[in-house]
Amino acid sequence: MSFSGTNPFTKTEVATDVLTAEAASWQLIVWNDEVNTFEWVIETLMEVCGHSYEQAEQCSYIIHFKGKYSVKEGMYEDLEPMCNAILERGISATIEELVS
Template identity: 85%
Template sequence: MNQSGTNPYTKTEAETDVLTAEAPSWQLVVWNDDVNTFDWVIETLMEVCGHTYEQAEQCSLFIHFKGKYAVKEGMYEDLEPMCTAILDRGISATIEELVA
């Protein structure tokens, strides 16, 4: 038993500092073209980004009708190899900073 009269489980202000700085967020953008088929884009998004068939299909429709679509958000270091893999498959992609 603690005889000093203080609760040993009470945290002091110094021990409960909250991390307030947020890491920058990025988005992986895939661009429409007149070369790649829906099936190829869907297959690529499933294999490279880990999308389900339904997610990849929705993304491909947005890409087709809007001209581009952010298919994934995250840290730059995580998106860069995905972007490279998409580019290696002949599909246009970029990484852009997510604007708040």
């Protein structure tokens, strides 16, 4: 018996290239200073970044003891208005690319 064509029992692999666009991830850094109170930083993080009281309080302690802390990660376009709002409140903040 002779079969023409492909063997239906043969497994073939098809190589496909998948292109994925990875958006650069950024972090919003808040820096420690000797001017702003814990209460002001906590209130700012709650109002600007949407943190809960507990989360904002923890961030403020880390900022105080470590000198800075990444309070939010995301797309640059999302973090920029938050950074500007924090700066307008007299708190030092920067946006840095997240290094992985």
